[in-house]
Amino acid sequence: MTRTVPGWVAALASVGALLIGLPLIGLLLRVPWVRVPALLTEPAARDALWLSLRTCLASTVLSVLLGLPLALVLARLRGPWAALGRVVATVPMVLPPVVGGLALLVTLGRRGPVGRLLSLGGVEIGFTTAAVVIAQAFVAMPFLVVAVEGALRSLDADAELMAATLGAGPSRVLWRITLPSLLPAIVSGTSLAAARSLGEFGATVTFAGSLQGVTRTLPLEIYLQREVDTDTALALAAVLLVLAALLVLGTGLLGRRRPARVRATASAATTPGGAG
Amino acid sequence: MTGLLIDIDLPGRGVRIELAVPAGQTCALIGPNGAGKSSVLEAVIGVLPPASGRIELAGRALDAPGVRVPVHRRRIGWLAQRPLLFEHMDVAANVAFGSQGHGRGRAAARRRAASELERVGAAELADRLPWQLSGGQAQRVAIARALASDPGALLLDEPLATIDVQGAAEIRQVLAERLQQAGRPALLVTHDLVDLWRLADRVVVLERGRVVADGAVADVLRRPRHQFLASLGGRNLLAGRAVDAEALRAGDLVVQGLAAAPLRVGTATLGLIDPAAIAVHLRHPEGSPRNVWPAVVRVVERRGDGVRLGCLAGGQTLAVDLTLAAVAELGLVPGLEVFLSVKASQVQLYPR
Numbered sequence: 001m002t003r004t005v006p007g008w009v010a011a012l013a014s015v016g017a018l019l020i021g022l023p024l025i026g027l028l029l030r031v032p033w034v035r036v037p038a039l040l041t042e043p044a045a046r047d048a049l050w051l052s053l054r055t056c057l058a059s060t061v062l063s064v065l066l067g068l069p070l071a072l073v074l075a076r077l078r079g080p081w082a083a084l085g086r087v088v089a090t091v092p093m094v095l096p097p098v099v100g101g102l103a104l105l106v107t108l109g110r111r112g113p114v115g116r117l118l119s120l121g122g123v124e125i126g127f128t129t130a131a132v133v134i135a136q137a138f139v140a141m142p143f144l145v146v147a148v149e150g151a152l153r154s155l156d157a158d159a160e161l162m163a164a165t166l167g168a169g170p171s172r173v174l175w176r177i178t179l180p181s182l183l184p185a186i187v188s189g190t191s192l193a194a195a196r197s198l199g200e201f202g203a204t205v206t207f208a209g210s211l212q213g214v215t216r217t218l219p220l221e222i223y224l225q226r227e228v229d230t231d232t233a234l235a236l237a238a239v240l241l242v243l244a245a246l247l248v249l250g251t252g253l254l255g256r257r258r259p260a261r262v263r264a265t266a267s268a269a270t271t272p273g274g275a276g
Numbered sequence: 277m278t279g280l281l282i283d284i285d286l287p288g289r290g291v292r293i294e295l296a297v298p299a300g301q302t303c304a305l306i307g308p309n310g311a312g313k314s315s316v317l318e319a320v321i322g323v324l325p326p327a328s329g330r331i332e333l334a335g336r337a338l339d340a341p342g343v344r345v346p347v348h349r350r351r352i353g354w355l356a357q358r359p360l361l362f363e364h365m366d367v368a369a370n371v372a373f374g375s376q377g378h379g380r381g382r383a384a385a386r387r388r389a390a391s392e393l394e395r396v397g398a399a400e401l402a403d404r405l406p407w408q409l410s411g412g413q414a415q416r417v418a419i420a421r422a423l424a425s426d427p428g429a430l431l432l433d434e435p436l437a438t439i440d441v442q443g444a445a446e447i448r449q450v451l452a453e454r455l456q457q458a459g460r461p462a463l464l465v466t467h468d469l470v471d472l473w474r475l476a477d478r479v480v481v482l483e484r485g486r487v488v489a490d491g492a493v494a495d496v497l498r499r500p501r502h503q504f505l506a507s508l509g510g511r512n513l514l515a516g517r518a519v520d521a522e523a524l525r526a527g528d529l530v531v532q533g534l535a536a537a538p539l540r541v542g543t544a545t546l547g548l549i550d551p552a553a554i555a556v557h558l559r560h561p562e563g564s565p566r567n568v569w570p571a572v573v574r575v576v577e578r579r580g581d582g583v584r585l586g587c588l589a590g591g592q593t594l595a596v597d598l599t600l601a602a603v604a605e606l607g608l609v610p611g612l613e614v615f616l617s618v619k620a621s622q623v624q625l626y627p628r
Contacts, residue, residue, distance in 0.1 A: 165348070
């Protein structure tokens with residue numbers, strides 16, 4: 001099906017594309033490609049890259065491990081608690097990350113109510129790598145929750161009931177029926193969460209600080225180096241850009257392999273995440 | 277008892293019913309929309325807990341004071357309007373899912389699935405994915421899957437309602453055979469007279485949550501009482517026996533019609549006639565109609581834009597729909613002697 005759009009819509013669309021595309025092209029043009037391998041092996045850059053990959057992986061796993069059950073419960077809740085739960089679960093998506101970081105700091109930090117209890121037990125979270133993972137999961141998990149919960153609500157509850165009448169208990173229904181049907185939404189939600197984790201800056205710097213090798217992730221390193229050593233900052237930026245592009249591309253390819261009906265559910269599910 | 281016992285109160289749905297379906301019997305539940313048929317099925321499946329009373333299957337309480345067996349342990353098989361196949365599994369895996377649910381090993385479940393698919397004539401579909409099936413094929417697979425789980429009782433919720441006429445006839449045949457072999461109690465909700473005739477032994481009419489009539493299908497269709505007729509969509513039913521390949525005798529009436537396959541003489545047979553397909557004449561008509569019967573007009577009543585006559589012919593009551601103009605022109609009043617005619621092509625014949 002081909003659809004034509006009015007000329008002025010096309011003109012505005014071009015401006016929009018330029019607004020997004022031009023800075024990306026500008027960045028790619030300025031990256032000192034020849035020196036990138038050398039720049040990335042410098043200790044500070046290497047530490048930041050390694051830390052980012054580790055924390056991003058950890059926070060993504062955490063997001064899936066906790067976000068999936070949260071989405072499953074939210075989708076089945078009814079009434080005012082469901083509405084409240086949904087708001088709480090999605091607020092970090094629209095909250096300025098620095099505010100999120102502040103909230104984490106005053107709660108889990110050494111002088112916060114939870115942090116004080118933890119430090120009595122000898123556990124310190126503030127300004128550790130664990131704090132980075134928590135900050136990333138705080139901002140990233142809602143993307144997964146929203147994607148999966150949307151897909152869950154458009155899922156056919158009768159199919160699950162049918163599975164139960166065939167003798168499948170609640171866990172078997174979850175593993176064999178519900179989760180496989182949600183796979184496209186889980187994949188897209190996970191990649192959104194991973195991308196968000198990778199780019200996390202505000203909450204991390206507020207809650208975890210900026211210690212090389214401990215809490216200084218790629219975005220923090222880029223911010224620090226942008227005045228001092230622009231070339232290193234650009235090289236690291238290029239790495240982030242490539243990783244983000246790979247995540248988006250990978251998700252797209254996975255989505256395309258599914259049959260039409262399943263894909264329809266998946267795209268319906270990603271819409272709320274995309275809008276947020 | 278060995279069958280399915282339902283004796284429940286569902287005050288939220290205004291349903292209170294007591295019904296015992298012995299093993300091997302298929303009991304049809306009919307009645308207007310909102311009569312409570314679906315509520316009864318939901319209660320038996322286990323998603324609608326009765327406020328009081330009990331549901332028992334083969335002497336085991338599924339719902340009783342202090343007892344509430346969860347859906348997956350009730351062994352109640354369910355066949356819905358939609359096939360509800362699991363979209364991410366192929367057909368063989370769908371059917372094996374039902375079989376595996378009860379502790380069978382994977383290989384045994386696969387073998388059972390293959391044999392169930394064979395029995396519903398869907399063996400060649402085993403490797404397909406659900407979205408590659410037609411509605412009728414999908415429903416065959418759903419039948420195989422429901423039976424592969426060895427349910428203690430089967431609930432059939434208008435299983436043929438969304439399938440085209442030709443497909444429905446074939447699947448009805450499959451279902452009739454499998455129900456007979458299974459020897460389980462079965463509850464069938466339907467609005468279709470042909471389902472009733474082909475699949476059910478007994479029919480129970482629900483109205484406003486109560487059983488208002490209960491009888492053997494053959495008796496009910498031979499002498500339909502008002503409650504049954506009201507529930508079955510206004511077609512004339514003539515139940516009798518085949519007298520040749522394309523005719524049945526009901527009472528003193530011989531009815532020529534069309535059958536999907538030639539009838540065997542003596543077979544119990546049902547004829548269906550749309551009230552609008554019957555013409556009324558004051559004198560014996562000339563021409564082609566194969567069925568012409570002398571009759572007496574018993575009732576004349578307004579119905580929407582037209583008139584419905586109740587006529588008595590050969591001991592059978594027949595409803596006839598006419599326009600107001602036709603009624604006026606013929607001067608039809610109760611007690612008048614007339615002739616009814618209907619073309620054989622307007623009469624469907626179903627052997628049982």
